[in-house]
Amino acid sequence: MSLITLLDGGLSRELENCGAELRQPEWSALALMEKPEAVLEAHRNFVRAGAEIVTSNSYALVPFHIGEERFERDAQRLAALSGTLAREAADANSGGKVRVAGSIPPLFGSYRPDLFEAGQALSLLAPLVEGLSPHVDFWLVETISSLIEARTIHAALLPTDMPVWLAFTLEDKIHDMVRLRSGESVAEAAQLAADCGADALLFNCSAPEVMEEALRVASKILTDHKTEIPLGAYANAFVEAKDDAPLVANETITPVRKELTPELYRDFARAWVAAGATLVGGCCGIGPAHIAALKDL
DSSP states (O other), X not given: OOOOEEBOOOHHHHHHHTTOOOOTTTTTHHHHHHXXXXXXXXXXXXXXXXXXXXXXXOTTOSHHHHOHHHHHHXXXXXXXXXXXXXXXXXXXXXXXXXXXXXXXXXXXXXXXXXGOOHHHHHHHHXXXXXXXXXXXXXXXXXXXXXXXXXXXXXXXXXXXXXXXXXXXXXXXXXXXXXXXXXXXXXHHHHHHHHHHTOSXXXXXXXXXXXXXXXXXXHHHHHHXXXXXXXXXXXXXXXXXXSTTOOOOOSSSOOOBOTTOOHHHHHHHHHHHHHTTEEEEEEOTTOOHHXXXXXXXX
């Protein structure tokens, strides 16, 4: 049986629990600006719960959330602060056992493959990479909605000589096949990860119910191509959108599922491990109690 590495959970809701305000459009970036001590405490809470990887609070450091002017002025400084806080929490009393993932967010908004502009991506990426690089162990490209987004960002990060993990977000319902939010298939995403030499392939910020099938599809593709890439999943706890309406991730504070207890989440994660996952954690709405419940995996 493969060794399981435990990721942290969703930072934004834990920031609220630590006394930070959570609002749109700034989202989790607001805590970096107004209450960085809450960011440090949130990271520490996940480490105490058993997380072996903490992820920098850089997800909302994009113009979509903090505005063009503030991004131009403060993005690099805030990215460096997010890396510093994550590193402090990781290094405290861990003996070097906790690593720091540098979060590379959707540069034009979550769940919006239609907004991705490859020509503008590099200029938005540059201050994040510059600020985070001294503090992180690898890159976690999160909530990728399309193949072109993954291909563009992965290529841009290669010159940093740090490992690059790709994490794709999925449609929350399985129809004929499990798909990215662009409509492209998980099989295509797995093939891209293999072709570009990604250091890990994960699925995140989607309903826990769709993760197992995505992992099985990805595992088969990688096996067929004799490519060994660690697989992982970290789901969100968002309430399911009604009447097939798209989930709006950037404009409101989406409610979370009350029934998704730590024990139920652990049951989902056990199925992910059986499907091939060796990297397991949580996304939006998954807190330290959920991560603590995963430790027995």
